[in-house]
Amino acid sequence: MDYFAQQLINGLVLGSIYGLIAIGYTMVYGIVGMINFAHGDIFMIGGFIALITFLILVSIGLTTVPVILLLVLLVSMAITSLYGWTIERIAYRPLRHSFRLAPMLSAIGMSFVLTNFSQVAQGARVKPVPPIITGGYTLHEGADGFAVRLSNIQIIVVITTIVLLALFTWLVARTRLGRDMRACEQDQTMASLLGVDVDRTISMTFVIGAALAAVAGMMYLLYYGLVDFFMGFVAGIKAFTAAVLGGIGSLPGAMLGGLLIGLIETLWAAYFSTEYKDVAAFSILIVVLIFLPTGLLGRPEVEKV
Amino acid sequence: MAATASQAKTAHGLNTAFILKKAVISALVALVLFSLMIGIRTEAGSDGQLTWWTRFGDLAAMVAVVFGGSIVMELLRHWWGPVETVRVVPPSAQKAFSFAGRALVPALLIFAFLVPVIFYDERYILDLGILVLTYVMLGWGLNVVVGLAGLLDLGYVAFYAVGAYSYALLATNFGLSFWICLPLAGILAAFFGVLLGFPVLRLRGDYLAIVTLAFGEIIRLVIINWQTLTGGPNGISGIPRPTMFGIPLTPGDDGLAARLGIEFSPTHRIVFLFYLILALALLTNWVTIRLRRLPIGRAWEALREDEVACRALGINTTTTKLTAFATGAMFGGFAGAFFATRQGFISPESFTFHESALVLAIVVLGGMGSQLGVALAALAMIGGFELFRGLEQFRMLVFGGAMVLLMIWRPRGLIGHRAPTVFLERNTAISSDLVKEGHG
Numbered sequence: 001m002d003y004f005a006q007q008l009i010n011g012l013v014l015g016s017i018y019g020l021i022a023i024g025y026t027m028v029y030g031i032v033g034m035i036n037f038a039h040g041d042i043f044m045i046g047g048f049i050a051l052i053t054f055l056i057l058v059s060i061g062l063t064t065v066p067v068i069l070l071l072v073l074l075v076s077m078a079i080t081s082l083y084g085w086t087i088e089r090i091a092y093r094p095l096r097h098s099f100r101l102a103p104m105l106s107a108i109g110m111s112f113v114l115t116n117f118s119q120v121a122q123g124a125r126v127k128p129v130p131p132i133i134t135g136g137y138t139l140h141e142g143a144d145g146f147a148v149r150l151s152n153i154q155i156i157v158v159i160t161t162i163v164l165l166a167l168f169t170w171l172v173a174r175t176r177l178g179r180d181m182r183a184c185e186q187d188q189t190m191a192s193l194l195g196v197d198v199d200r201t202i203s204m205t206f207v208i209g210a211a212l213a214a215v216a217g218m219m220y221l222l223y224y225g226l227v228d229f230f231m232g233f234v235a236g237i238k239a240f241t242a243a244v245l246g247g248i249g250s251l252p253g254a255m256l257g258g259l260l261i262g263l264i265e266t267l268w269a270a271y272f273s274t275e276y277k278d279v280a281a282f283s284i285l286i287v288v289l290i291f292l293p294t295g296l297l298g299r300p301e302v303e304k305v
Numbered sequence: 306m307a308a309t310a311s312q313a314k315t316a317h318g319l320n321t322a323f324i325l326k327k328a329v330i331s332a333l334v335a336l337v338l339f340s341l342m343i344g345i346r347t348e349a350g351s352d353g354q355l356t357w358w359t360r361f362g363d364l365a366a367m368v369a370v371v372f373g374g375s376i377v378m379e380l381l382r383h384w385w386g387p388v389e390t391v392r393v394v395p396p397s398a399q400k401a402f403s404f405a406g407r408a409l410v411p412a413l414l415i416f417a418f419l420v421p422v423i424f425y426d427e428r429y430i431l432d433l434g435i436l437v438l439t440y441v442m443l444g445w446g447l448n449v450v451v452g453l454a455g456l457l458d459l460g461y462v463a464f465y466a467v468g469a470y471s472y473a474l475l476a477t478n479f480g481l482s483f484w485i486c487l488p489l490a491g492i493l494a495a496f497f498g499v500l501l502g503f504p505v506l507r508l509r510g511d512y513l514a515i516v517t518l519a520f521g522e523i524i525r526l527v528i529i530n531w532q533t534l535t536g537g538p539n540g541i542s543g544i545p546r547p548t549m550f551g552i553p554l555t556p557g558d559d560g561l562a563a564r565l566g567i568e569f570s571p572t573h574r575i576v577f578l579f580y581l582i583l584a585l586a587l588l589t590n591w592v593t594i595r596l597r598r599l600p601i602g603r604a605w606e607a608l609r610e611d612e613v614a615c616r617a618l619g620i621n622t623t624t625t626k627l628t629a630f631a632t633g634a635m636f637g638g639f640a641g642a643f644f645a646t647r648q649g650f651i652s653p654e655s656f657t658f659h660e661s662a663l664v665l666a667i668v669v670l671g672g673m674g675s676q677l678g679v680a681l682a683a684l685a686m687i688g689g690f691e692l693f694r695g696l697e698q699f700r701m702l703v704f705g706g707a708m709v710l711l712m713i714w715r716p717r718g719l720i721g722h723r724a725p726t727v728f729l730e731r732n733t734a735i736s737s738d739l740v741k742e743g744h745g
Contacts, residue, residue: 035511045342052341055357075341082337094713101457102716104514105669108662109708116701121342125349233658237522240515275530282519282526289516290504 002142006149007270008263013154013223015262016161020216021239022246022254023168024209030185030249031205032096037107038087040236041114042210046080046217047227048118051127054221065132076218077211083114084210085203092206093199111232119229126228133222157219164215165255168208172251177204185249234278238265241285247298256296324383328375335371339364410677417583421576431575435582435647437687439640442586444667444679446636449593451665452674453602454629455609457514460501460521461664464494464634466528466656468641473541473651474534483547487642494638495631497524502630506623521661528653540652547646549577578647585643589636590676596632605629609674659701666708672718682718 021043028036053075057068091110095103136151172178180201183191192198220235221227242261246253261281268280288295344364347357417438424430443465450458471490475481481489501520505513528535535541546554552561554574562569596602604625607615616622645651667686671678693703 029511033511035515049341051355052345052347052357055347055355056345059357079337079341082334086334086338091709091713095716098712098716101669101673102712104457104511105666106709106712109666109705109712112659112662112701112705113709114705116699116705118342120698120702122346123348127347127349127355129355237515237519241519244512244515276526279523279526279530282523285519286504286516289508289512293507293512 002140002146002148003270005140006146007266009148009150009154011263011266012259013157013262014266015242015259016157017216017219017223017258018235018239018242018262019255019258020161020164020212020219021235022242022258023165023251024213025240025243026246026248026251026254027181027205027209029243031181031202032092032103034092034103035107035240036092036206036209037104037236038091038110038114039209039213040232040234040239041111041118042080042084042087042232043213043217043220043235043239044227044229044232045083045114045118046076046210046214047221047231048122048127048217048229049079049214050076050218050221051129051227054129054132069132073215073218076214080214080217081207081211084206084213087114088203088206093202096202111236115229115232122229124229126226128226129221131225153222157223160215160219161255164212165251168212169251171208177201181205238278238281241281244285245288245295247295249299250295250297253295253297324376324379327379328372331375332368332372336364336368339367343367413680421579425572425576428572428575431572431579433687433691435575435579437684438579438582438586439644439647440664440667440683440687441680442582442589442640442643443637443664444671444683445586445589445593445676446633446640447664447668448633448671448674448676448679449596449605449636450629450633451668452671452679453593453597453609454605454626456626456629457511458517458630458633459514459658459661459665460517460519460524461633461637462656462658462661463501463521463524464497464637465641465644465660466524466653467494467497467634468638469645469651469656470528470535470541470641471638472642472645473544476545476646477541477543483545483642483646484550487639490642491635491638494641495635498630498632498634499627501634502627506626518658518661521656521658525653525656528656535653538653540650540654542650544645544649544651546574546649547578547581578643582643582647585639589639592632592636593676601625601628662708663704666704670711670718675718678718 021039024039024042025036028034028039050072053072054068057071062068062071087110091106092103095106131153133153133156134151136149136154138147138149140148142148172181180191180196181204183194183196184198184201188198191201217227220231238261239258242257243254244257245260246255246257261284264284265277265281269277272280344359344361345357346360347355350356417434420434421431424434443461447458447461450456450461468490471493472483472486475486475489476483501517505516508516529538531537548554549561552564553559554561554577556562556569560569562573597606604615604620605628607618607620608622608625608629612622615625644655648655663686667682668679670686671680671682689707690700690704693700696703
């Protein structure tokens with residue numbers, strides 16, 4: 001039981017990170033109708049920028065941990081969202097009215113560019129960082145000596161995710177930008193006729209998605225203590241799986257899907273085999289699409305002629 | 306009116322201020338983007354501690370490149386600009402072009418047949434030729450799925466892997482010869498194609514793409530982790546070389562060279578492999594062209610154009626999709642078996658997502674459905690890769706960038722052609738008593 005509780009905590013933390021990435025996929029898919037293949041690599045870039053900012057801040061003699069974390073978060077979000085904006089501008093906007101496969105292939109190309117760019121720019125080796133946030137709480141001390149622990153970093157990851165999700169839900173539901181986004185999702189031509197700047201709205205969608213991916217990248221760095229240039233690919237596919245599982249286009253769905261994927265992966269690794277945890281996650285994707293093509297919270301797609 | 310006039314004026318005159326402004330903005334964006342990723346280099350030291358140093362020179366160079374590149378782009382856009390020029394080609398030149406177009410295929414075919422004769426002593430070119438032909442074959446195989454049936458498959462490498470491992474395992478464990486294993490590898494791959502096809506029947510477009518991608522990854526992960534069968538990351542080595550219908554290409558007494566009474570040379574095997582893959586590729590092409598003329602091929606093309614209409618016309622979309630997947634997978638399996646016998650060694654590293662993306666890029670670049678386009682695209686892509694061999698670490702950067710640029714430049718591929726293979730030559734009026742309204 002204690003072991004299960006511990007795995008549950010670990011799974012939820014991992015799921016929060018997947019959920020943050022999944023939101024980026026689901027938003028872009030909802031509005032532009034394409035899989036932003038490069039999104040996983042945006043997450044990886046976010047992790048790298050967080051790492052570099054952290055190194056600089058530490059070496060100029062900053063020691064207050066909350067200040068460092070806040071600065072790292074802001075710098076990482078700012079620069080990574082510029083990456084999102086630039087990629088949309090270069091690789092996707094010229095293809096917006098092209099045929100269906102074109103933006104997807106362009107996105108795959110962009111994903112290769114980003115992966116290889118960080119490999120060339122920062123080297124192929126894994127970059128470890130010493131644990132920045134230590135300590136935690138022991139929730140339950142079992143008779144056999146196994147203790148359920150909740151570390152501070154886990155608390156931070158979960159709280160950050162909840163705060164961002166609340167902020168983001170508010171943004172979509174209550175602000176002008178959110179209304180524009182929902183309008184573009186329904187009908188771009190009509191939205192532009194009614195005075196919505198479609199180009200700008202789509203750009204902002206990519207910016208917000210990239211900013212959330214940057215947060216996920218930073219959380220990943222803090223939680224696992226390492227980044228490498230190839231981490232975006234697998235994390236990206238899993239986050240996309242999460243978005244599909246929750247129902248693509250649905251924001252709460254993306255978060256729910258992320259949590260489920262995180263839990264499934266962690267529990268599978270804990271009880272069955274570590275080697276096949278990715279296979280489990282991908283199999284879930286296939287099974288979900290067979291039986292629930294619209295996901296858990298998605299709206300059924302009406303087929304029109 | 307006045308506004309249009311002034312706009313037209315600025316469009317024709319070189320607007321220096323605008324170009325400069327755009328270049329400065331691009332350079333600023335580049336500065337922010339590259340500030341940390343290029344300006345700072347991190348590396349893990351020997352004690353596991355991260356160290357960093359600055360590279361402001363590289364950063365400045367990159368920003369300068371972006372600034373200059375932006376100006377050049379704007380100038381090019383200005384000169385080649387949106388002004389549509391009507392090209393007047395004299396009829397004689399048009400005739401020459403169409404003749405060249407018709408002569409291209411036989412010319413390429415004859416050249417392909419003559420490559421081992423012309424370049425007999427140049428091992429490098431022969432090896433490159435084999436590689437290009439392998440990708441031509443993979444491209445033609447995937448073309449059945451993507452180009453004809455319009456089903457986006459991002460996991461094609463899975464079938465290539467199934468074919469390669471089928472041959473490797475059958476040959477090393479049971480000692481079966483290449484010619485028995487080749488059809489078996491094809492059948493096994495086709496079986497996996499059907500296996501993948503079943504769950505994805507209801508999916509369309511992007512969902513299909515992501516499921517096939519997941520399938521490709523599952524196959525690769527299983528190969529890596531099922532160590533007792535596949536050798537895991539170490540792969541399988543000592544895969545038997547192909548024999549010329551039972552006659553080995555070895556220096557021994559029963560080898561081909563000894564039987565023909567000529568001196569043994571290792572090039573014989575390379576030449577044999579070259580003709581083998583050429584034959585396999587041409588087989589793929591021939592089968593595809595024949596299938597296109599059959600009802601099933603027409604059903605594939607109809608499915609690509611409109612699935613709903615297809616169903617309304619009574620075409621069984623289930624079998625149509627499954628046959629497309631199985632046919633494409635079978636050719637992938639053949640190519641995989643050939644790959645295994647050529648290399649003599651296979652490992653999961655050869656079957657990553659990059660391979661799928663490369664083959665898909667060849668098909669899309671070739672114009673989705675055009676056989677000639679796919680062949681030319683394979684030649685251009687693999688040849689281009691060889692040109693950039695010196696820049697080993699920038700290879701994927703160049704490949705990815707080229708993919709993006711090609712998509713923007715020609716979204717429909719080099720030879721964009723989607724006309725149905727079969728159509729009515731002319732409208733025919735049918736007898737009035739056959740239709741209610743009185744006219745056909």
